Amino acid sequence: MKSTITPLCLWIGLLFSFSHCTKAPIPPTVDPQNGPVAGNPNGTATIPAGGGAVDVSNPDVVIGDGTPESCTCQAVVDAVAQGGKNTFDCGPDPQVFTMTEPAKIYNNASQEVVIDGGGRITLSGGASSRILYMNTCDADLVYTTPHCQNQDHPRLTVQNLTFADGNSKSETTHEGGGAIWARGGRFKAVNTCFFNNICAEEGPDVGGGALRVFSQYNNLPVYLTNCTFGGADGYGNWGSNGGAISSIGVSWTITNSLFSHNRAIGNGGNPAQSGTPGGGSGGAIYNDGNTMTLSLDGCLLEYNTVVQHGASIFFVTNDRSGNIAIDNSTIRDNMGGSWYPVYPSISMHANTAISVTNSTIE
Numbered sequence: 001m002k003s004t005i006t007p008l009c010l011w012i013g014l015l016f017s018f019s020h021c022t023k024a025p026i027p028p029t030v031d032p033q034n035g036p037v038a039g040n041p042n043g044t045a046t047i048p049a050g051g052g053a054v055d056v057s058n059p060d061v062v063i064g065d066g067t068p069e070s071c072t073c074q075a076v077v078d079a080v081a082q083g084g085k086n087t088f089d090c091g092p093d094p095q096v097f098t099m100t101e102p103a104k105i106y107n108n109a110s111q112e113v114v115i116d117g118g119g120r121i122t123l124s125g126g127a128s129s130r131i132l133y134m135n136t137c138d139a140d141l142v143y144t145t146p147h148c149q150n151q152d153h154p155r156l157t158v159q160n161l162t163f164a165d166g167n168s169k170s171e172t173t174h175e176g177g178g179a180i181w182a183r184g185g186r187f188k189a190v191n192t193c194f195f196n197n198i199c200a201e202e203g204p205d206v207g208g209g210a211l212r213v214f215s216q217y218n219n220l221p222v223y224l225t226n227c228t229f230g231g232a233d234g235y236g237n238w239g240s241n242g243g244a245i246s247s248i249g250v251s252w253t254i255t256n257s258l259f260s261h262n263r264a265i266g267n268g269g270n271p272a273q274s275g276t277p278g279g280g281s282g283g284a285i286y287n288d289g290n291t292m293t294l295s296l297d298g299c300l301l302e303y304n305t306v307v308q309h310g311a312s313i314f315f316v317t318n319d320r321s322g323n324i325a326i327d328n329s330t331i332r333d334n335m336g337g338s339w340y341p342v343y344p345s346i347s348m349h350a351n352t353a354i355s356v357t358n359s360t361i362e
Contacts, residue, residue: 036231036258038160038191043226043256045298045328051223051255053159053190056116060084066091073097076123080132083109083154087116096164098126105134107185108142111153117161125166125197130177132158136184136215148184152217156182159190163210166197175200176239176246177212184215188223193231199239204270204278205248207241207286209262213250219291221251228258229284236261236304240279241270241314242286243304249289256298259284264306264314280308281347283334287315292322299329301345306337310347323353331361 061079063086064071071090079086080103088095103123105113115132117123125131134156135141137148145151158180166179174181178197194210210229213222229244230236237244243262245252264286266279283304287294294315301312311334315324324346334345341350343361348354 035195035235036193036228038193038228039226039256040258040298040300042300043298045255047225047255048223048253051188051190051225051253054085054114054116054157056085056087056114058085059087061086062089063087064089068093068095071095073099077103080104080113080115081106081109083113085112085114085116088118088121090120094120094122096122096124098124099129099131100126102130102133104141105132105154105156106141107136107144107154109154112155114157114159115161116159119160119191122162122164124164125179127165127167129166130168130171130179130181131163131166132180133174134182134185134187135174149215150217151184153185155186157188157190158192160192162193162195163197164195166210168199169201175203175206176208178208178237178239179210181212182214184217186217186220187213189227190223190225191227193228194237194244195230195235197237202240202266202277202279204268204272205241205288206279207239207264207282208246209237209239209243211245213245213247216250219251221253221293221295222247224252224254224257226256230261231258233261236263238263238265240264240266242282244284246282246286247289249292250287251293252287253295254297254299258299259301260303262304264308267307269308280306281310281337282306282314283311283336285313285315286310287313287322290317290319290321292317293325294322295325296329297327301329301331302333304334306335309337309339311335311337311345313346315346315348315352317349317352320349320351323355324348325355326359326361327357329359331359
């Protein structure tokens with residue numbers, strides 16, 4: 001059944017609300033509506049089964065009644081809590097929602113959760129808050145199985161959206177993931193941009209300026225399709241490790257996506273060198289753990305920077321069981337770091353299985 005979320009907070013010329021979020025003009029730190037577009041403009045790879053957008057022609061929740069005034073940040077929080085397929089009806093112009101706490105996925109709300117911005121919606125953290133939080137092992141979000149670390153739902157998809165100015169630096173329990181922190185079930189992003197999101201500045205094994213992901217069901221991959229992380233100077237994401245994305249024990253299938261101007265700014269690596277706070281690996285992508293894969297097809301990684309290891313990619317499988325596949329992609333002009341035993345800007349064990357076809361790495 002469709003429903004329309006009733007607005008509970010309004011932007012009326014002043015940022016004033018009794019709710020946990022505000023609706024505001026585009027933050028001055030980034031212009032998401034006039035910035036880079038979603039995806040690698042030269043990416044022509046075939047989208048894998050399961051990696052495409054979800055059909056939302058029959059949504060469960062429509063946020064707004066066709067007017068900008070009806071579309072508020074509190075409406076977003078309420079809609080996400082309900083689960084199901086969420087779309088927006090806010091009029092023809094782009095809208096920006098600035099959150100002061102993350103919207104949360106409740107595990108018992110529905111097995112499938114979709115947030116579709118229709119290409120006109122930006123969710124912003126206002127440079128002070130994470131934007132979206134999902135965790136099947138968080139009791140506050142309701143346990144739904146006895147094996148929270150490996151369950152097939154919720155299945156969260158964000159598509160046709162922009163996530164801007166998320167900031168999780170104040171988070172102490174679930175660190176990293178400036179825009180989105182996700183554990184359990186499944187996570188997917190399609191046709192989505194991530195601009196200027198940040199997380200903890202230092203520390204080993206903490207990161208994901210934009211995304212931090214754990215414990216995907218049956219070790220199935222996270223799909224990122226036609227997404228942009230950064231895309232231009234002033235739009236990049238950053239954190240201690242994994243300037244754009246970070247994970248432990250998670251596989252990724254990334255198609256027709258762009259990573260540029262992201263930064264890993266920690267120092268000392270993992271484990272942290274004596275006298276250092278640790279971190280600084282994976283300018284764009286940080287993968288650590290066991291039995292995981294990283295697949296890039298039709299992607300462009302450029303102008304990402306790092307302090308320690310992996311200016312473009314940091315990929316370490318402790319049991320050497322993981323592998324990397326790079327197809328139809330370009331990795332170039334990524335800067336900094338060391339430990340590049342096989343390819344420039346990619347830090348990995350020399351005996352890690354890697355396949356590179358129709359690609360440029362320099």
